[in-house]
Amino acid sequence: MDILGDFVYSLLKFNESLMHLTRYRAIPLLNYKRKQMAKKKSAKQSKAKTSVKKKGAKKVSYRKAATKKKPVKKPVKKTAAKKTTSNKSVINLDDKKKQAGRIAKGLAKKYPKAECALIHDSPFQLLVSTILSAQCTDERVNSVTPNLYKKYPSAFELAKAPQKSVEKIIHSLGFFRAKSTNIRKMAKSLVDEFDGEVPQTLEELTKLAGVGRKTANVVLGTAFEIPSGVVVDTHVKRICHLIGVTETKNPEIVERELMEIIPKKEWINWSHRLVHHGRQICIARRPKCQECPLIKNCNRTDLPELV
DSSP: OHHHHHHHHHHHHHHHHHHHHIIIIIHHHHHHHHHHHHHHHHHHHHHHHHHHHHHHHHHHHHHHHHHOOOOOOOOOOHHHHHHHHHHHHHHHHHHHHHHHHHHHHHHHHHOTTOOOSSOOSSHHHHHHHHHHTTTSOHHHHHHHHHHHHHHOOSHHHHHTOOHHHHHHHTTTSTTHHHHHHHHHHHHHHHHHHHTTOOOOSHHHHHTSTTOOHHHHHHHHHHHSOOOOSOOOOHHHHHHHHHHTSOOOOOHHHHHHHHHHHSOGGGHHHHHHHHHHHHHHTSOSSSOOGGGOTTGGGOOOTTOOOOO
16 A cells, blocks of 8 residues: 555656646747747748739839830921021121231231341241240340350251250250250251251141241241241230130131131231230230220220220
């Protein structure tokens, strides 16, 4: 009986411990796992819903875009616009030609004997002086060149001149080292290719060291009376814009425009006379407009009204 009682007692204890385990350990664990599984299912369902919504939105936007009608462009009449602009340019060019003709007459009356401001005795000396006048005034060049031409009167002497000797003479001019190199190279080219003589074509001149289109135009027009173009220096560029015959300040474009509106016989004198006019009357910062003989034909661009 004792053995049977002990067995029953142990069985009851085991049942008690089993009940305790299922109540406080197993059941909460099962509930936790059930909650995790429920969360995963809800997350999957929410993702599926959002993906379906996005796909639906794309389809709707695509359909809307497909249903939109393209705007119909109205045809533009290009021919009419071209005609109006061309007519204006023709009228403007004719007016400028008439204005330039009146200005040329006024300049000829005011400066009948206008000459090149650079002092020279030969085409070679004029060529050298024009190269030296870059970024420098004519007055300063004229103060230096007598000593230079006394020591090196022609291309043969200058081609053999030492660099330091030439630099010493023209030291007061701007960029004296580069200018010394250019005039020496130019003189050597004249000796080697033209027997020391200055060529009389624009193409040959512009191949020489330190010679551009402006310098070539000065030499051809002044030394040989060949109107190869219009010389555009600071005075010519400024006064032509002030008068109103040109609108740009680019020297190359200014020259092309002047060659269209000025008679070829006036190409050389136009520049010489405007240089004198710019130094005597149409001064850069204080123009004497009330004394100017060209006032009736001048637009006075960018200047205040006369009182």
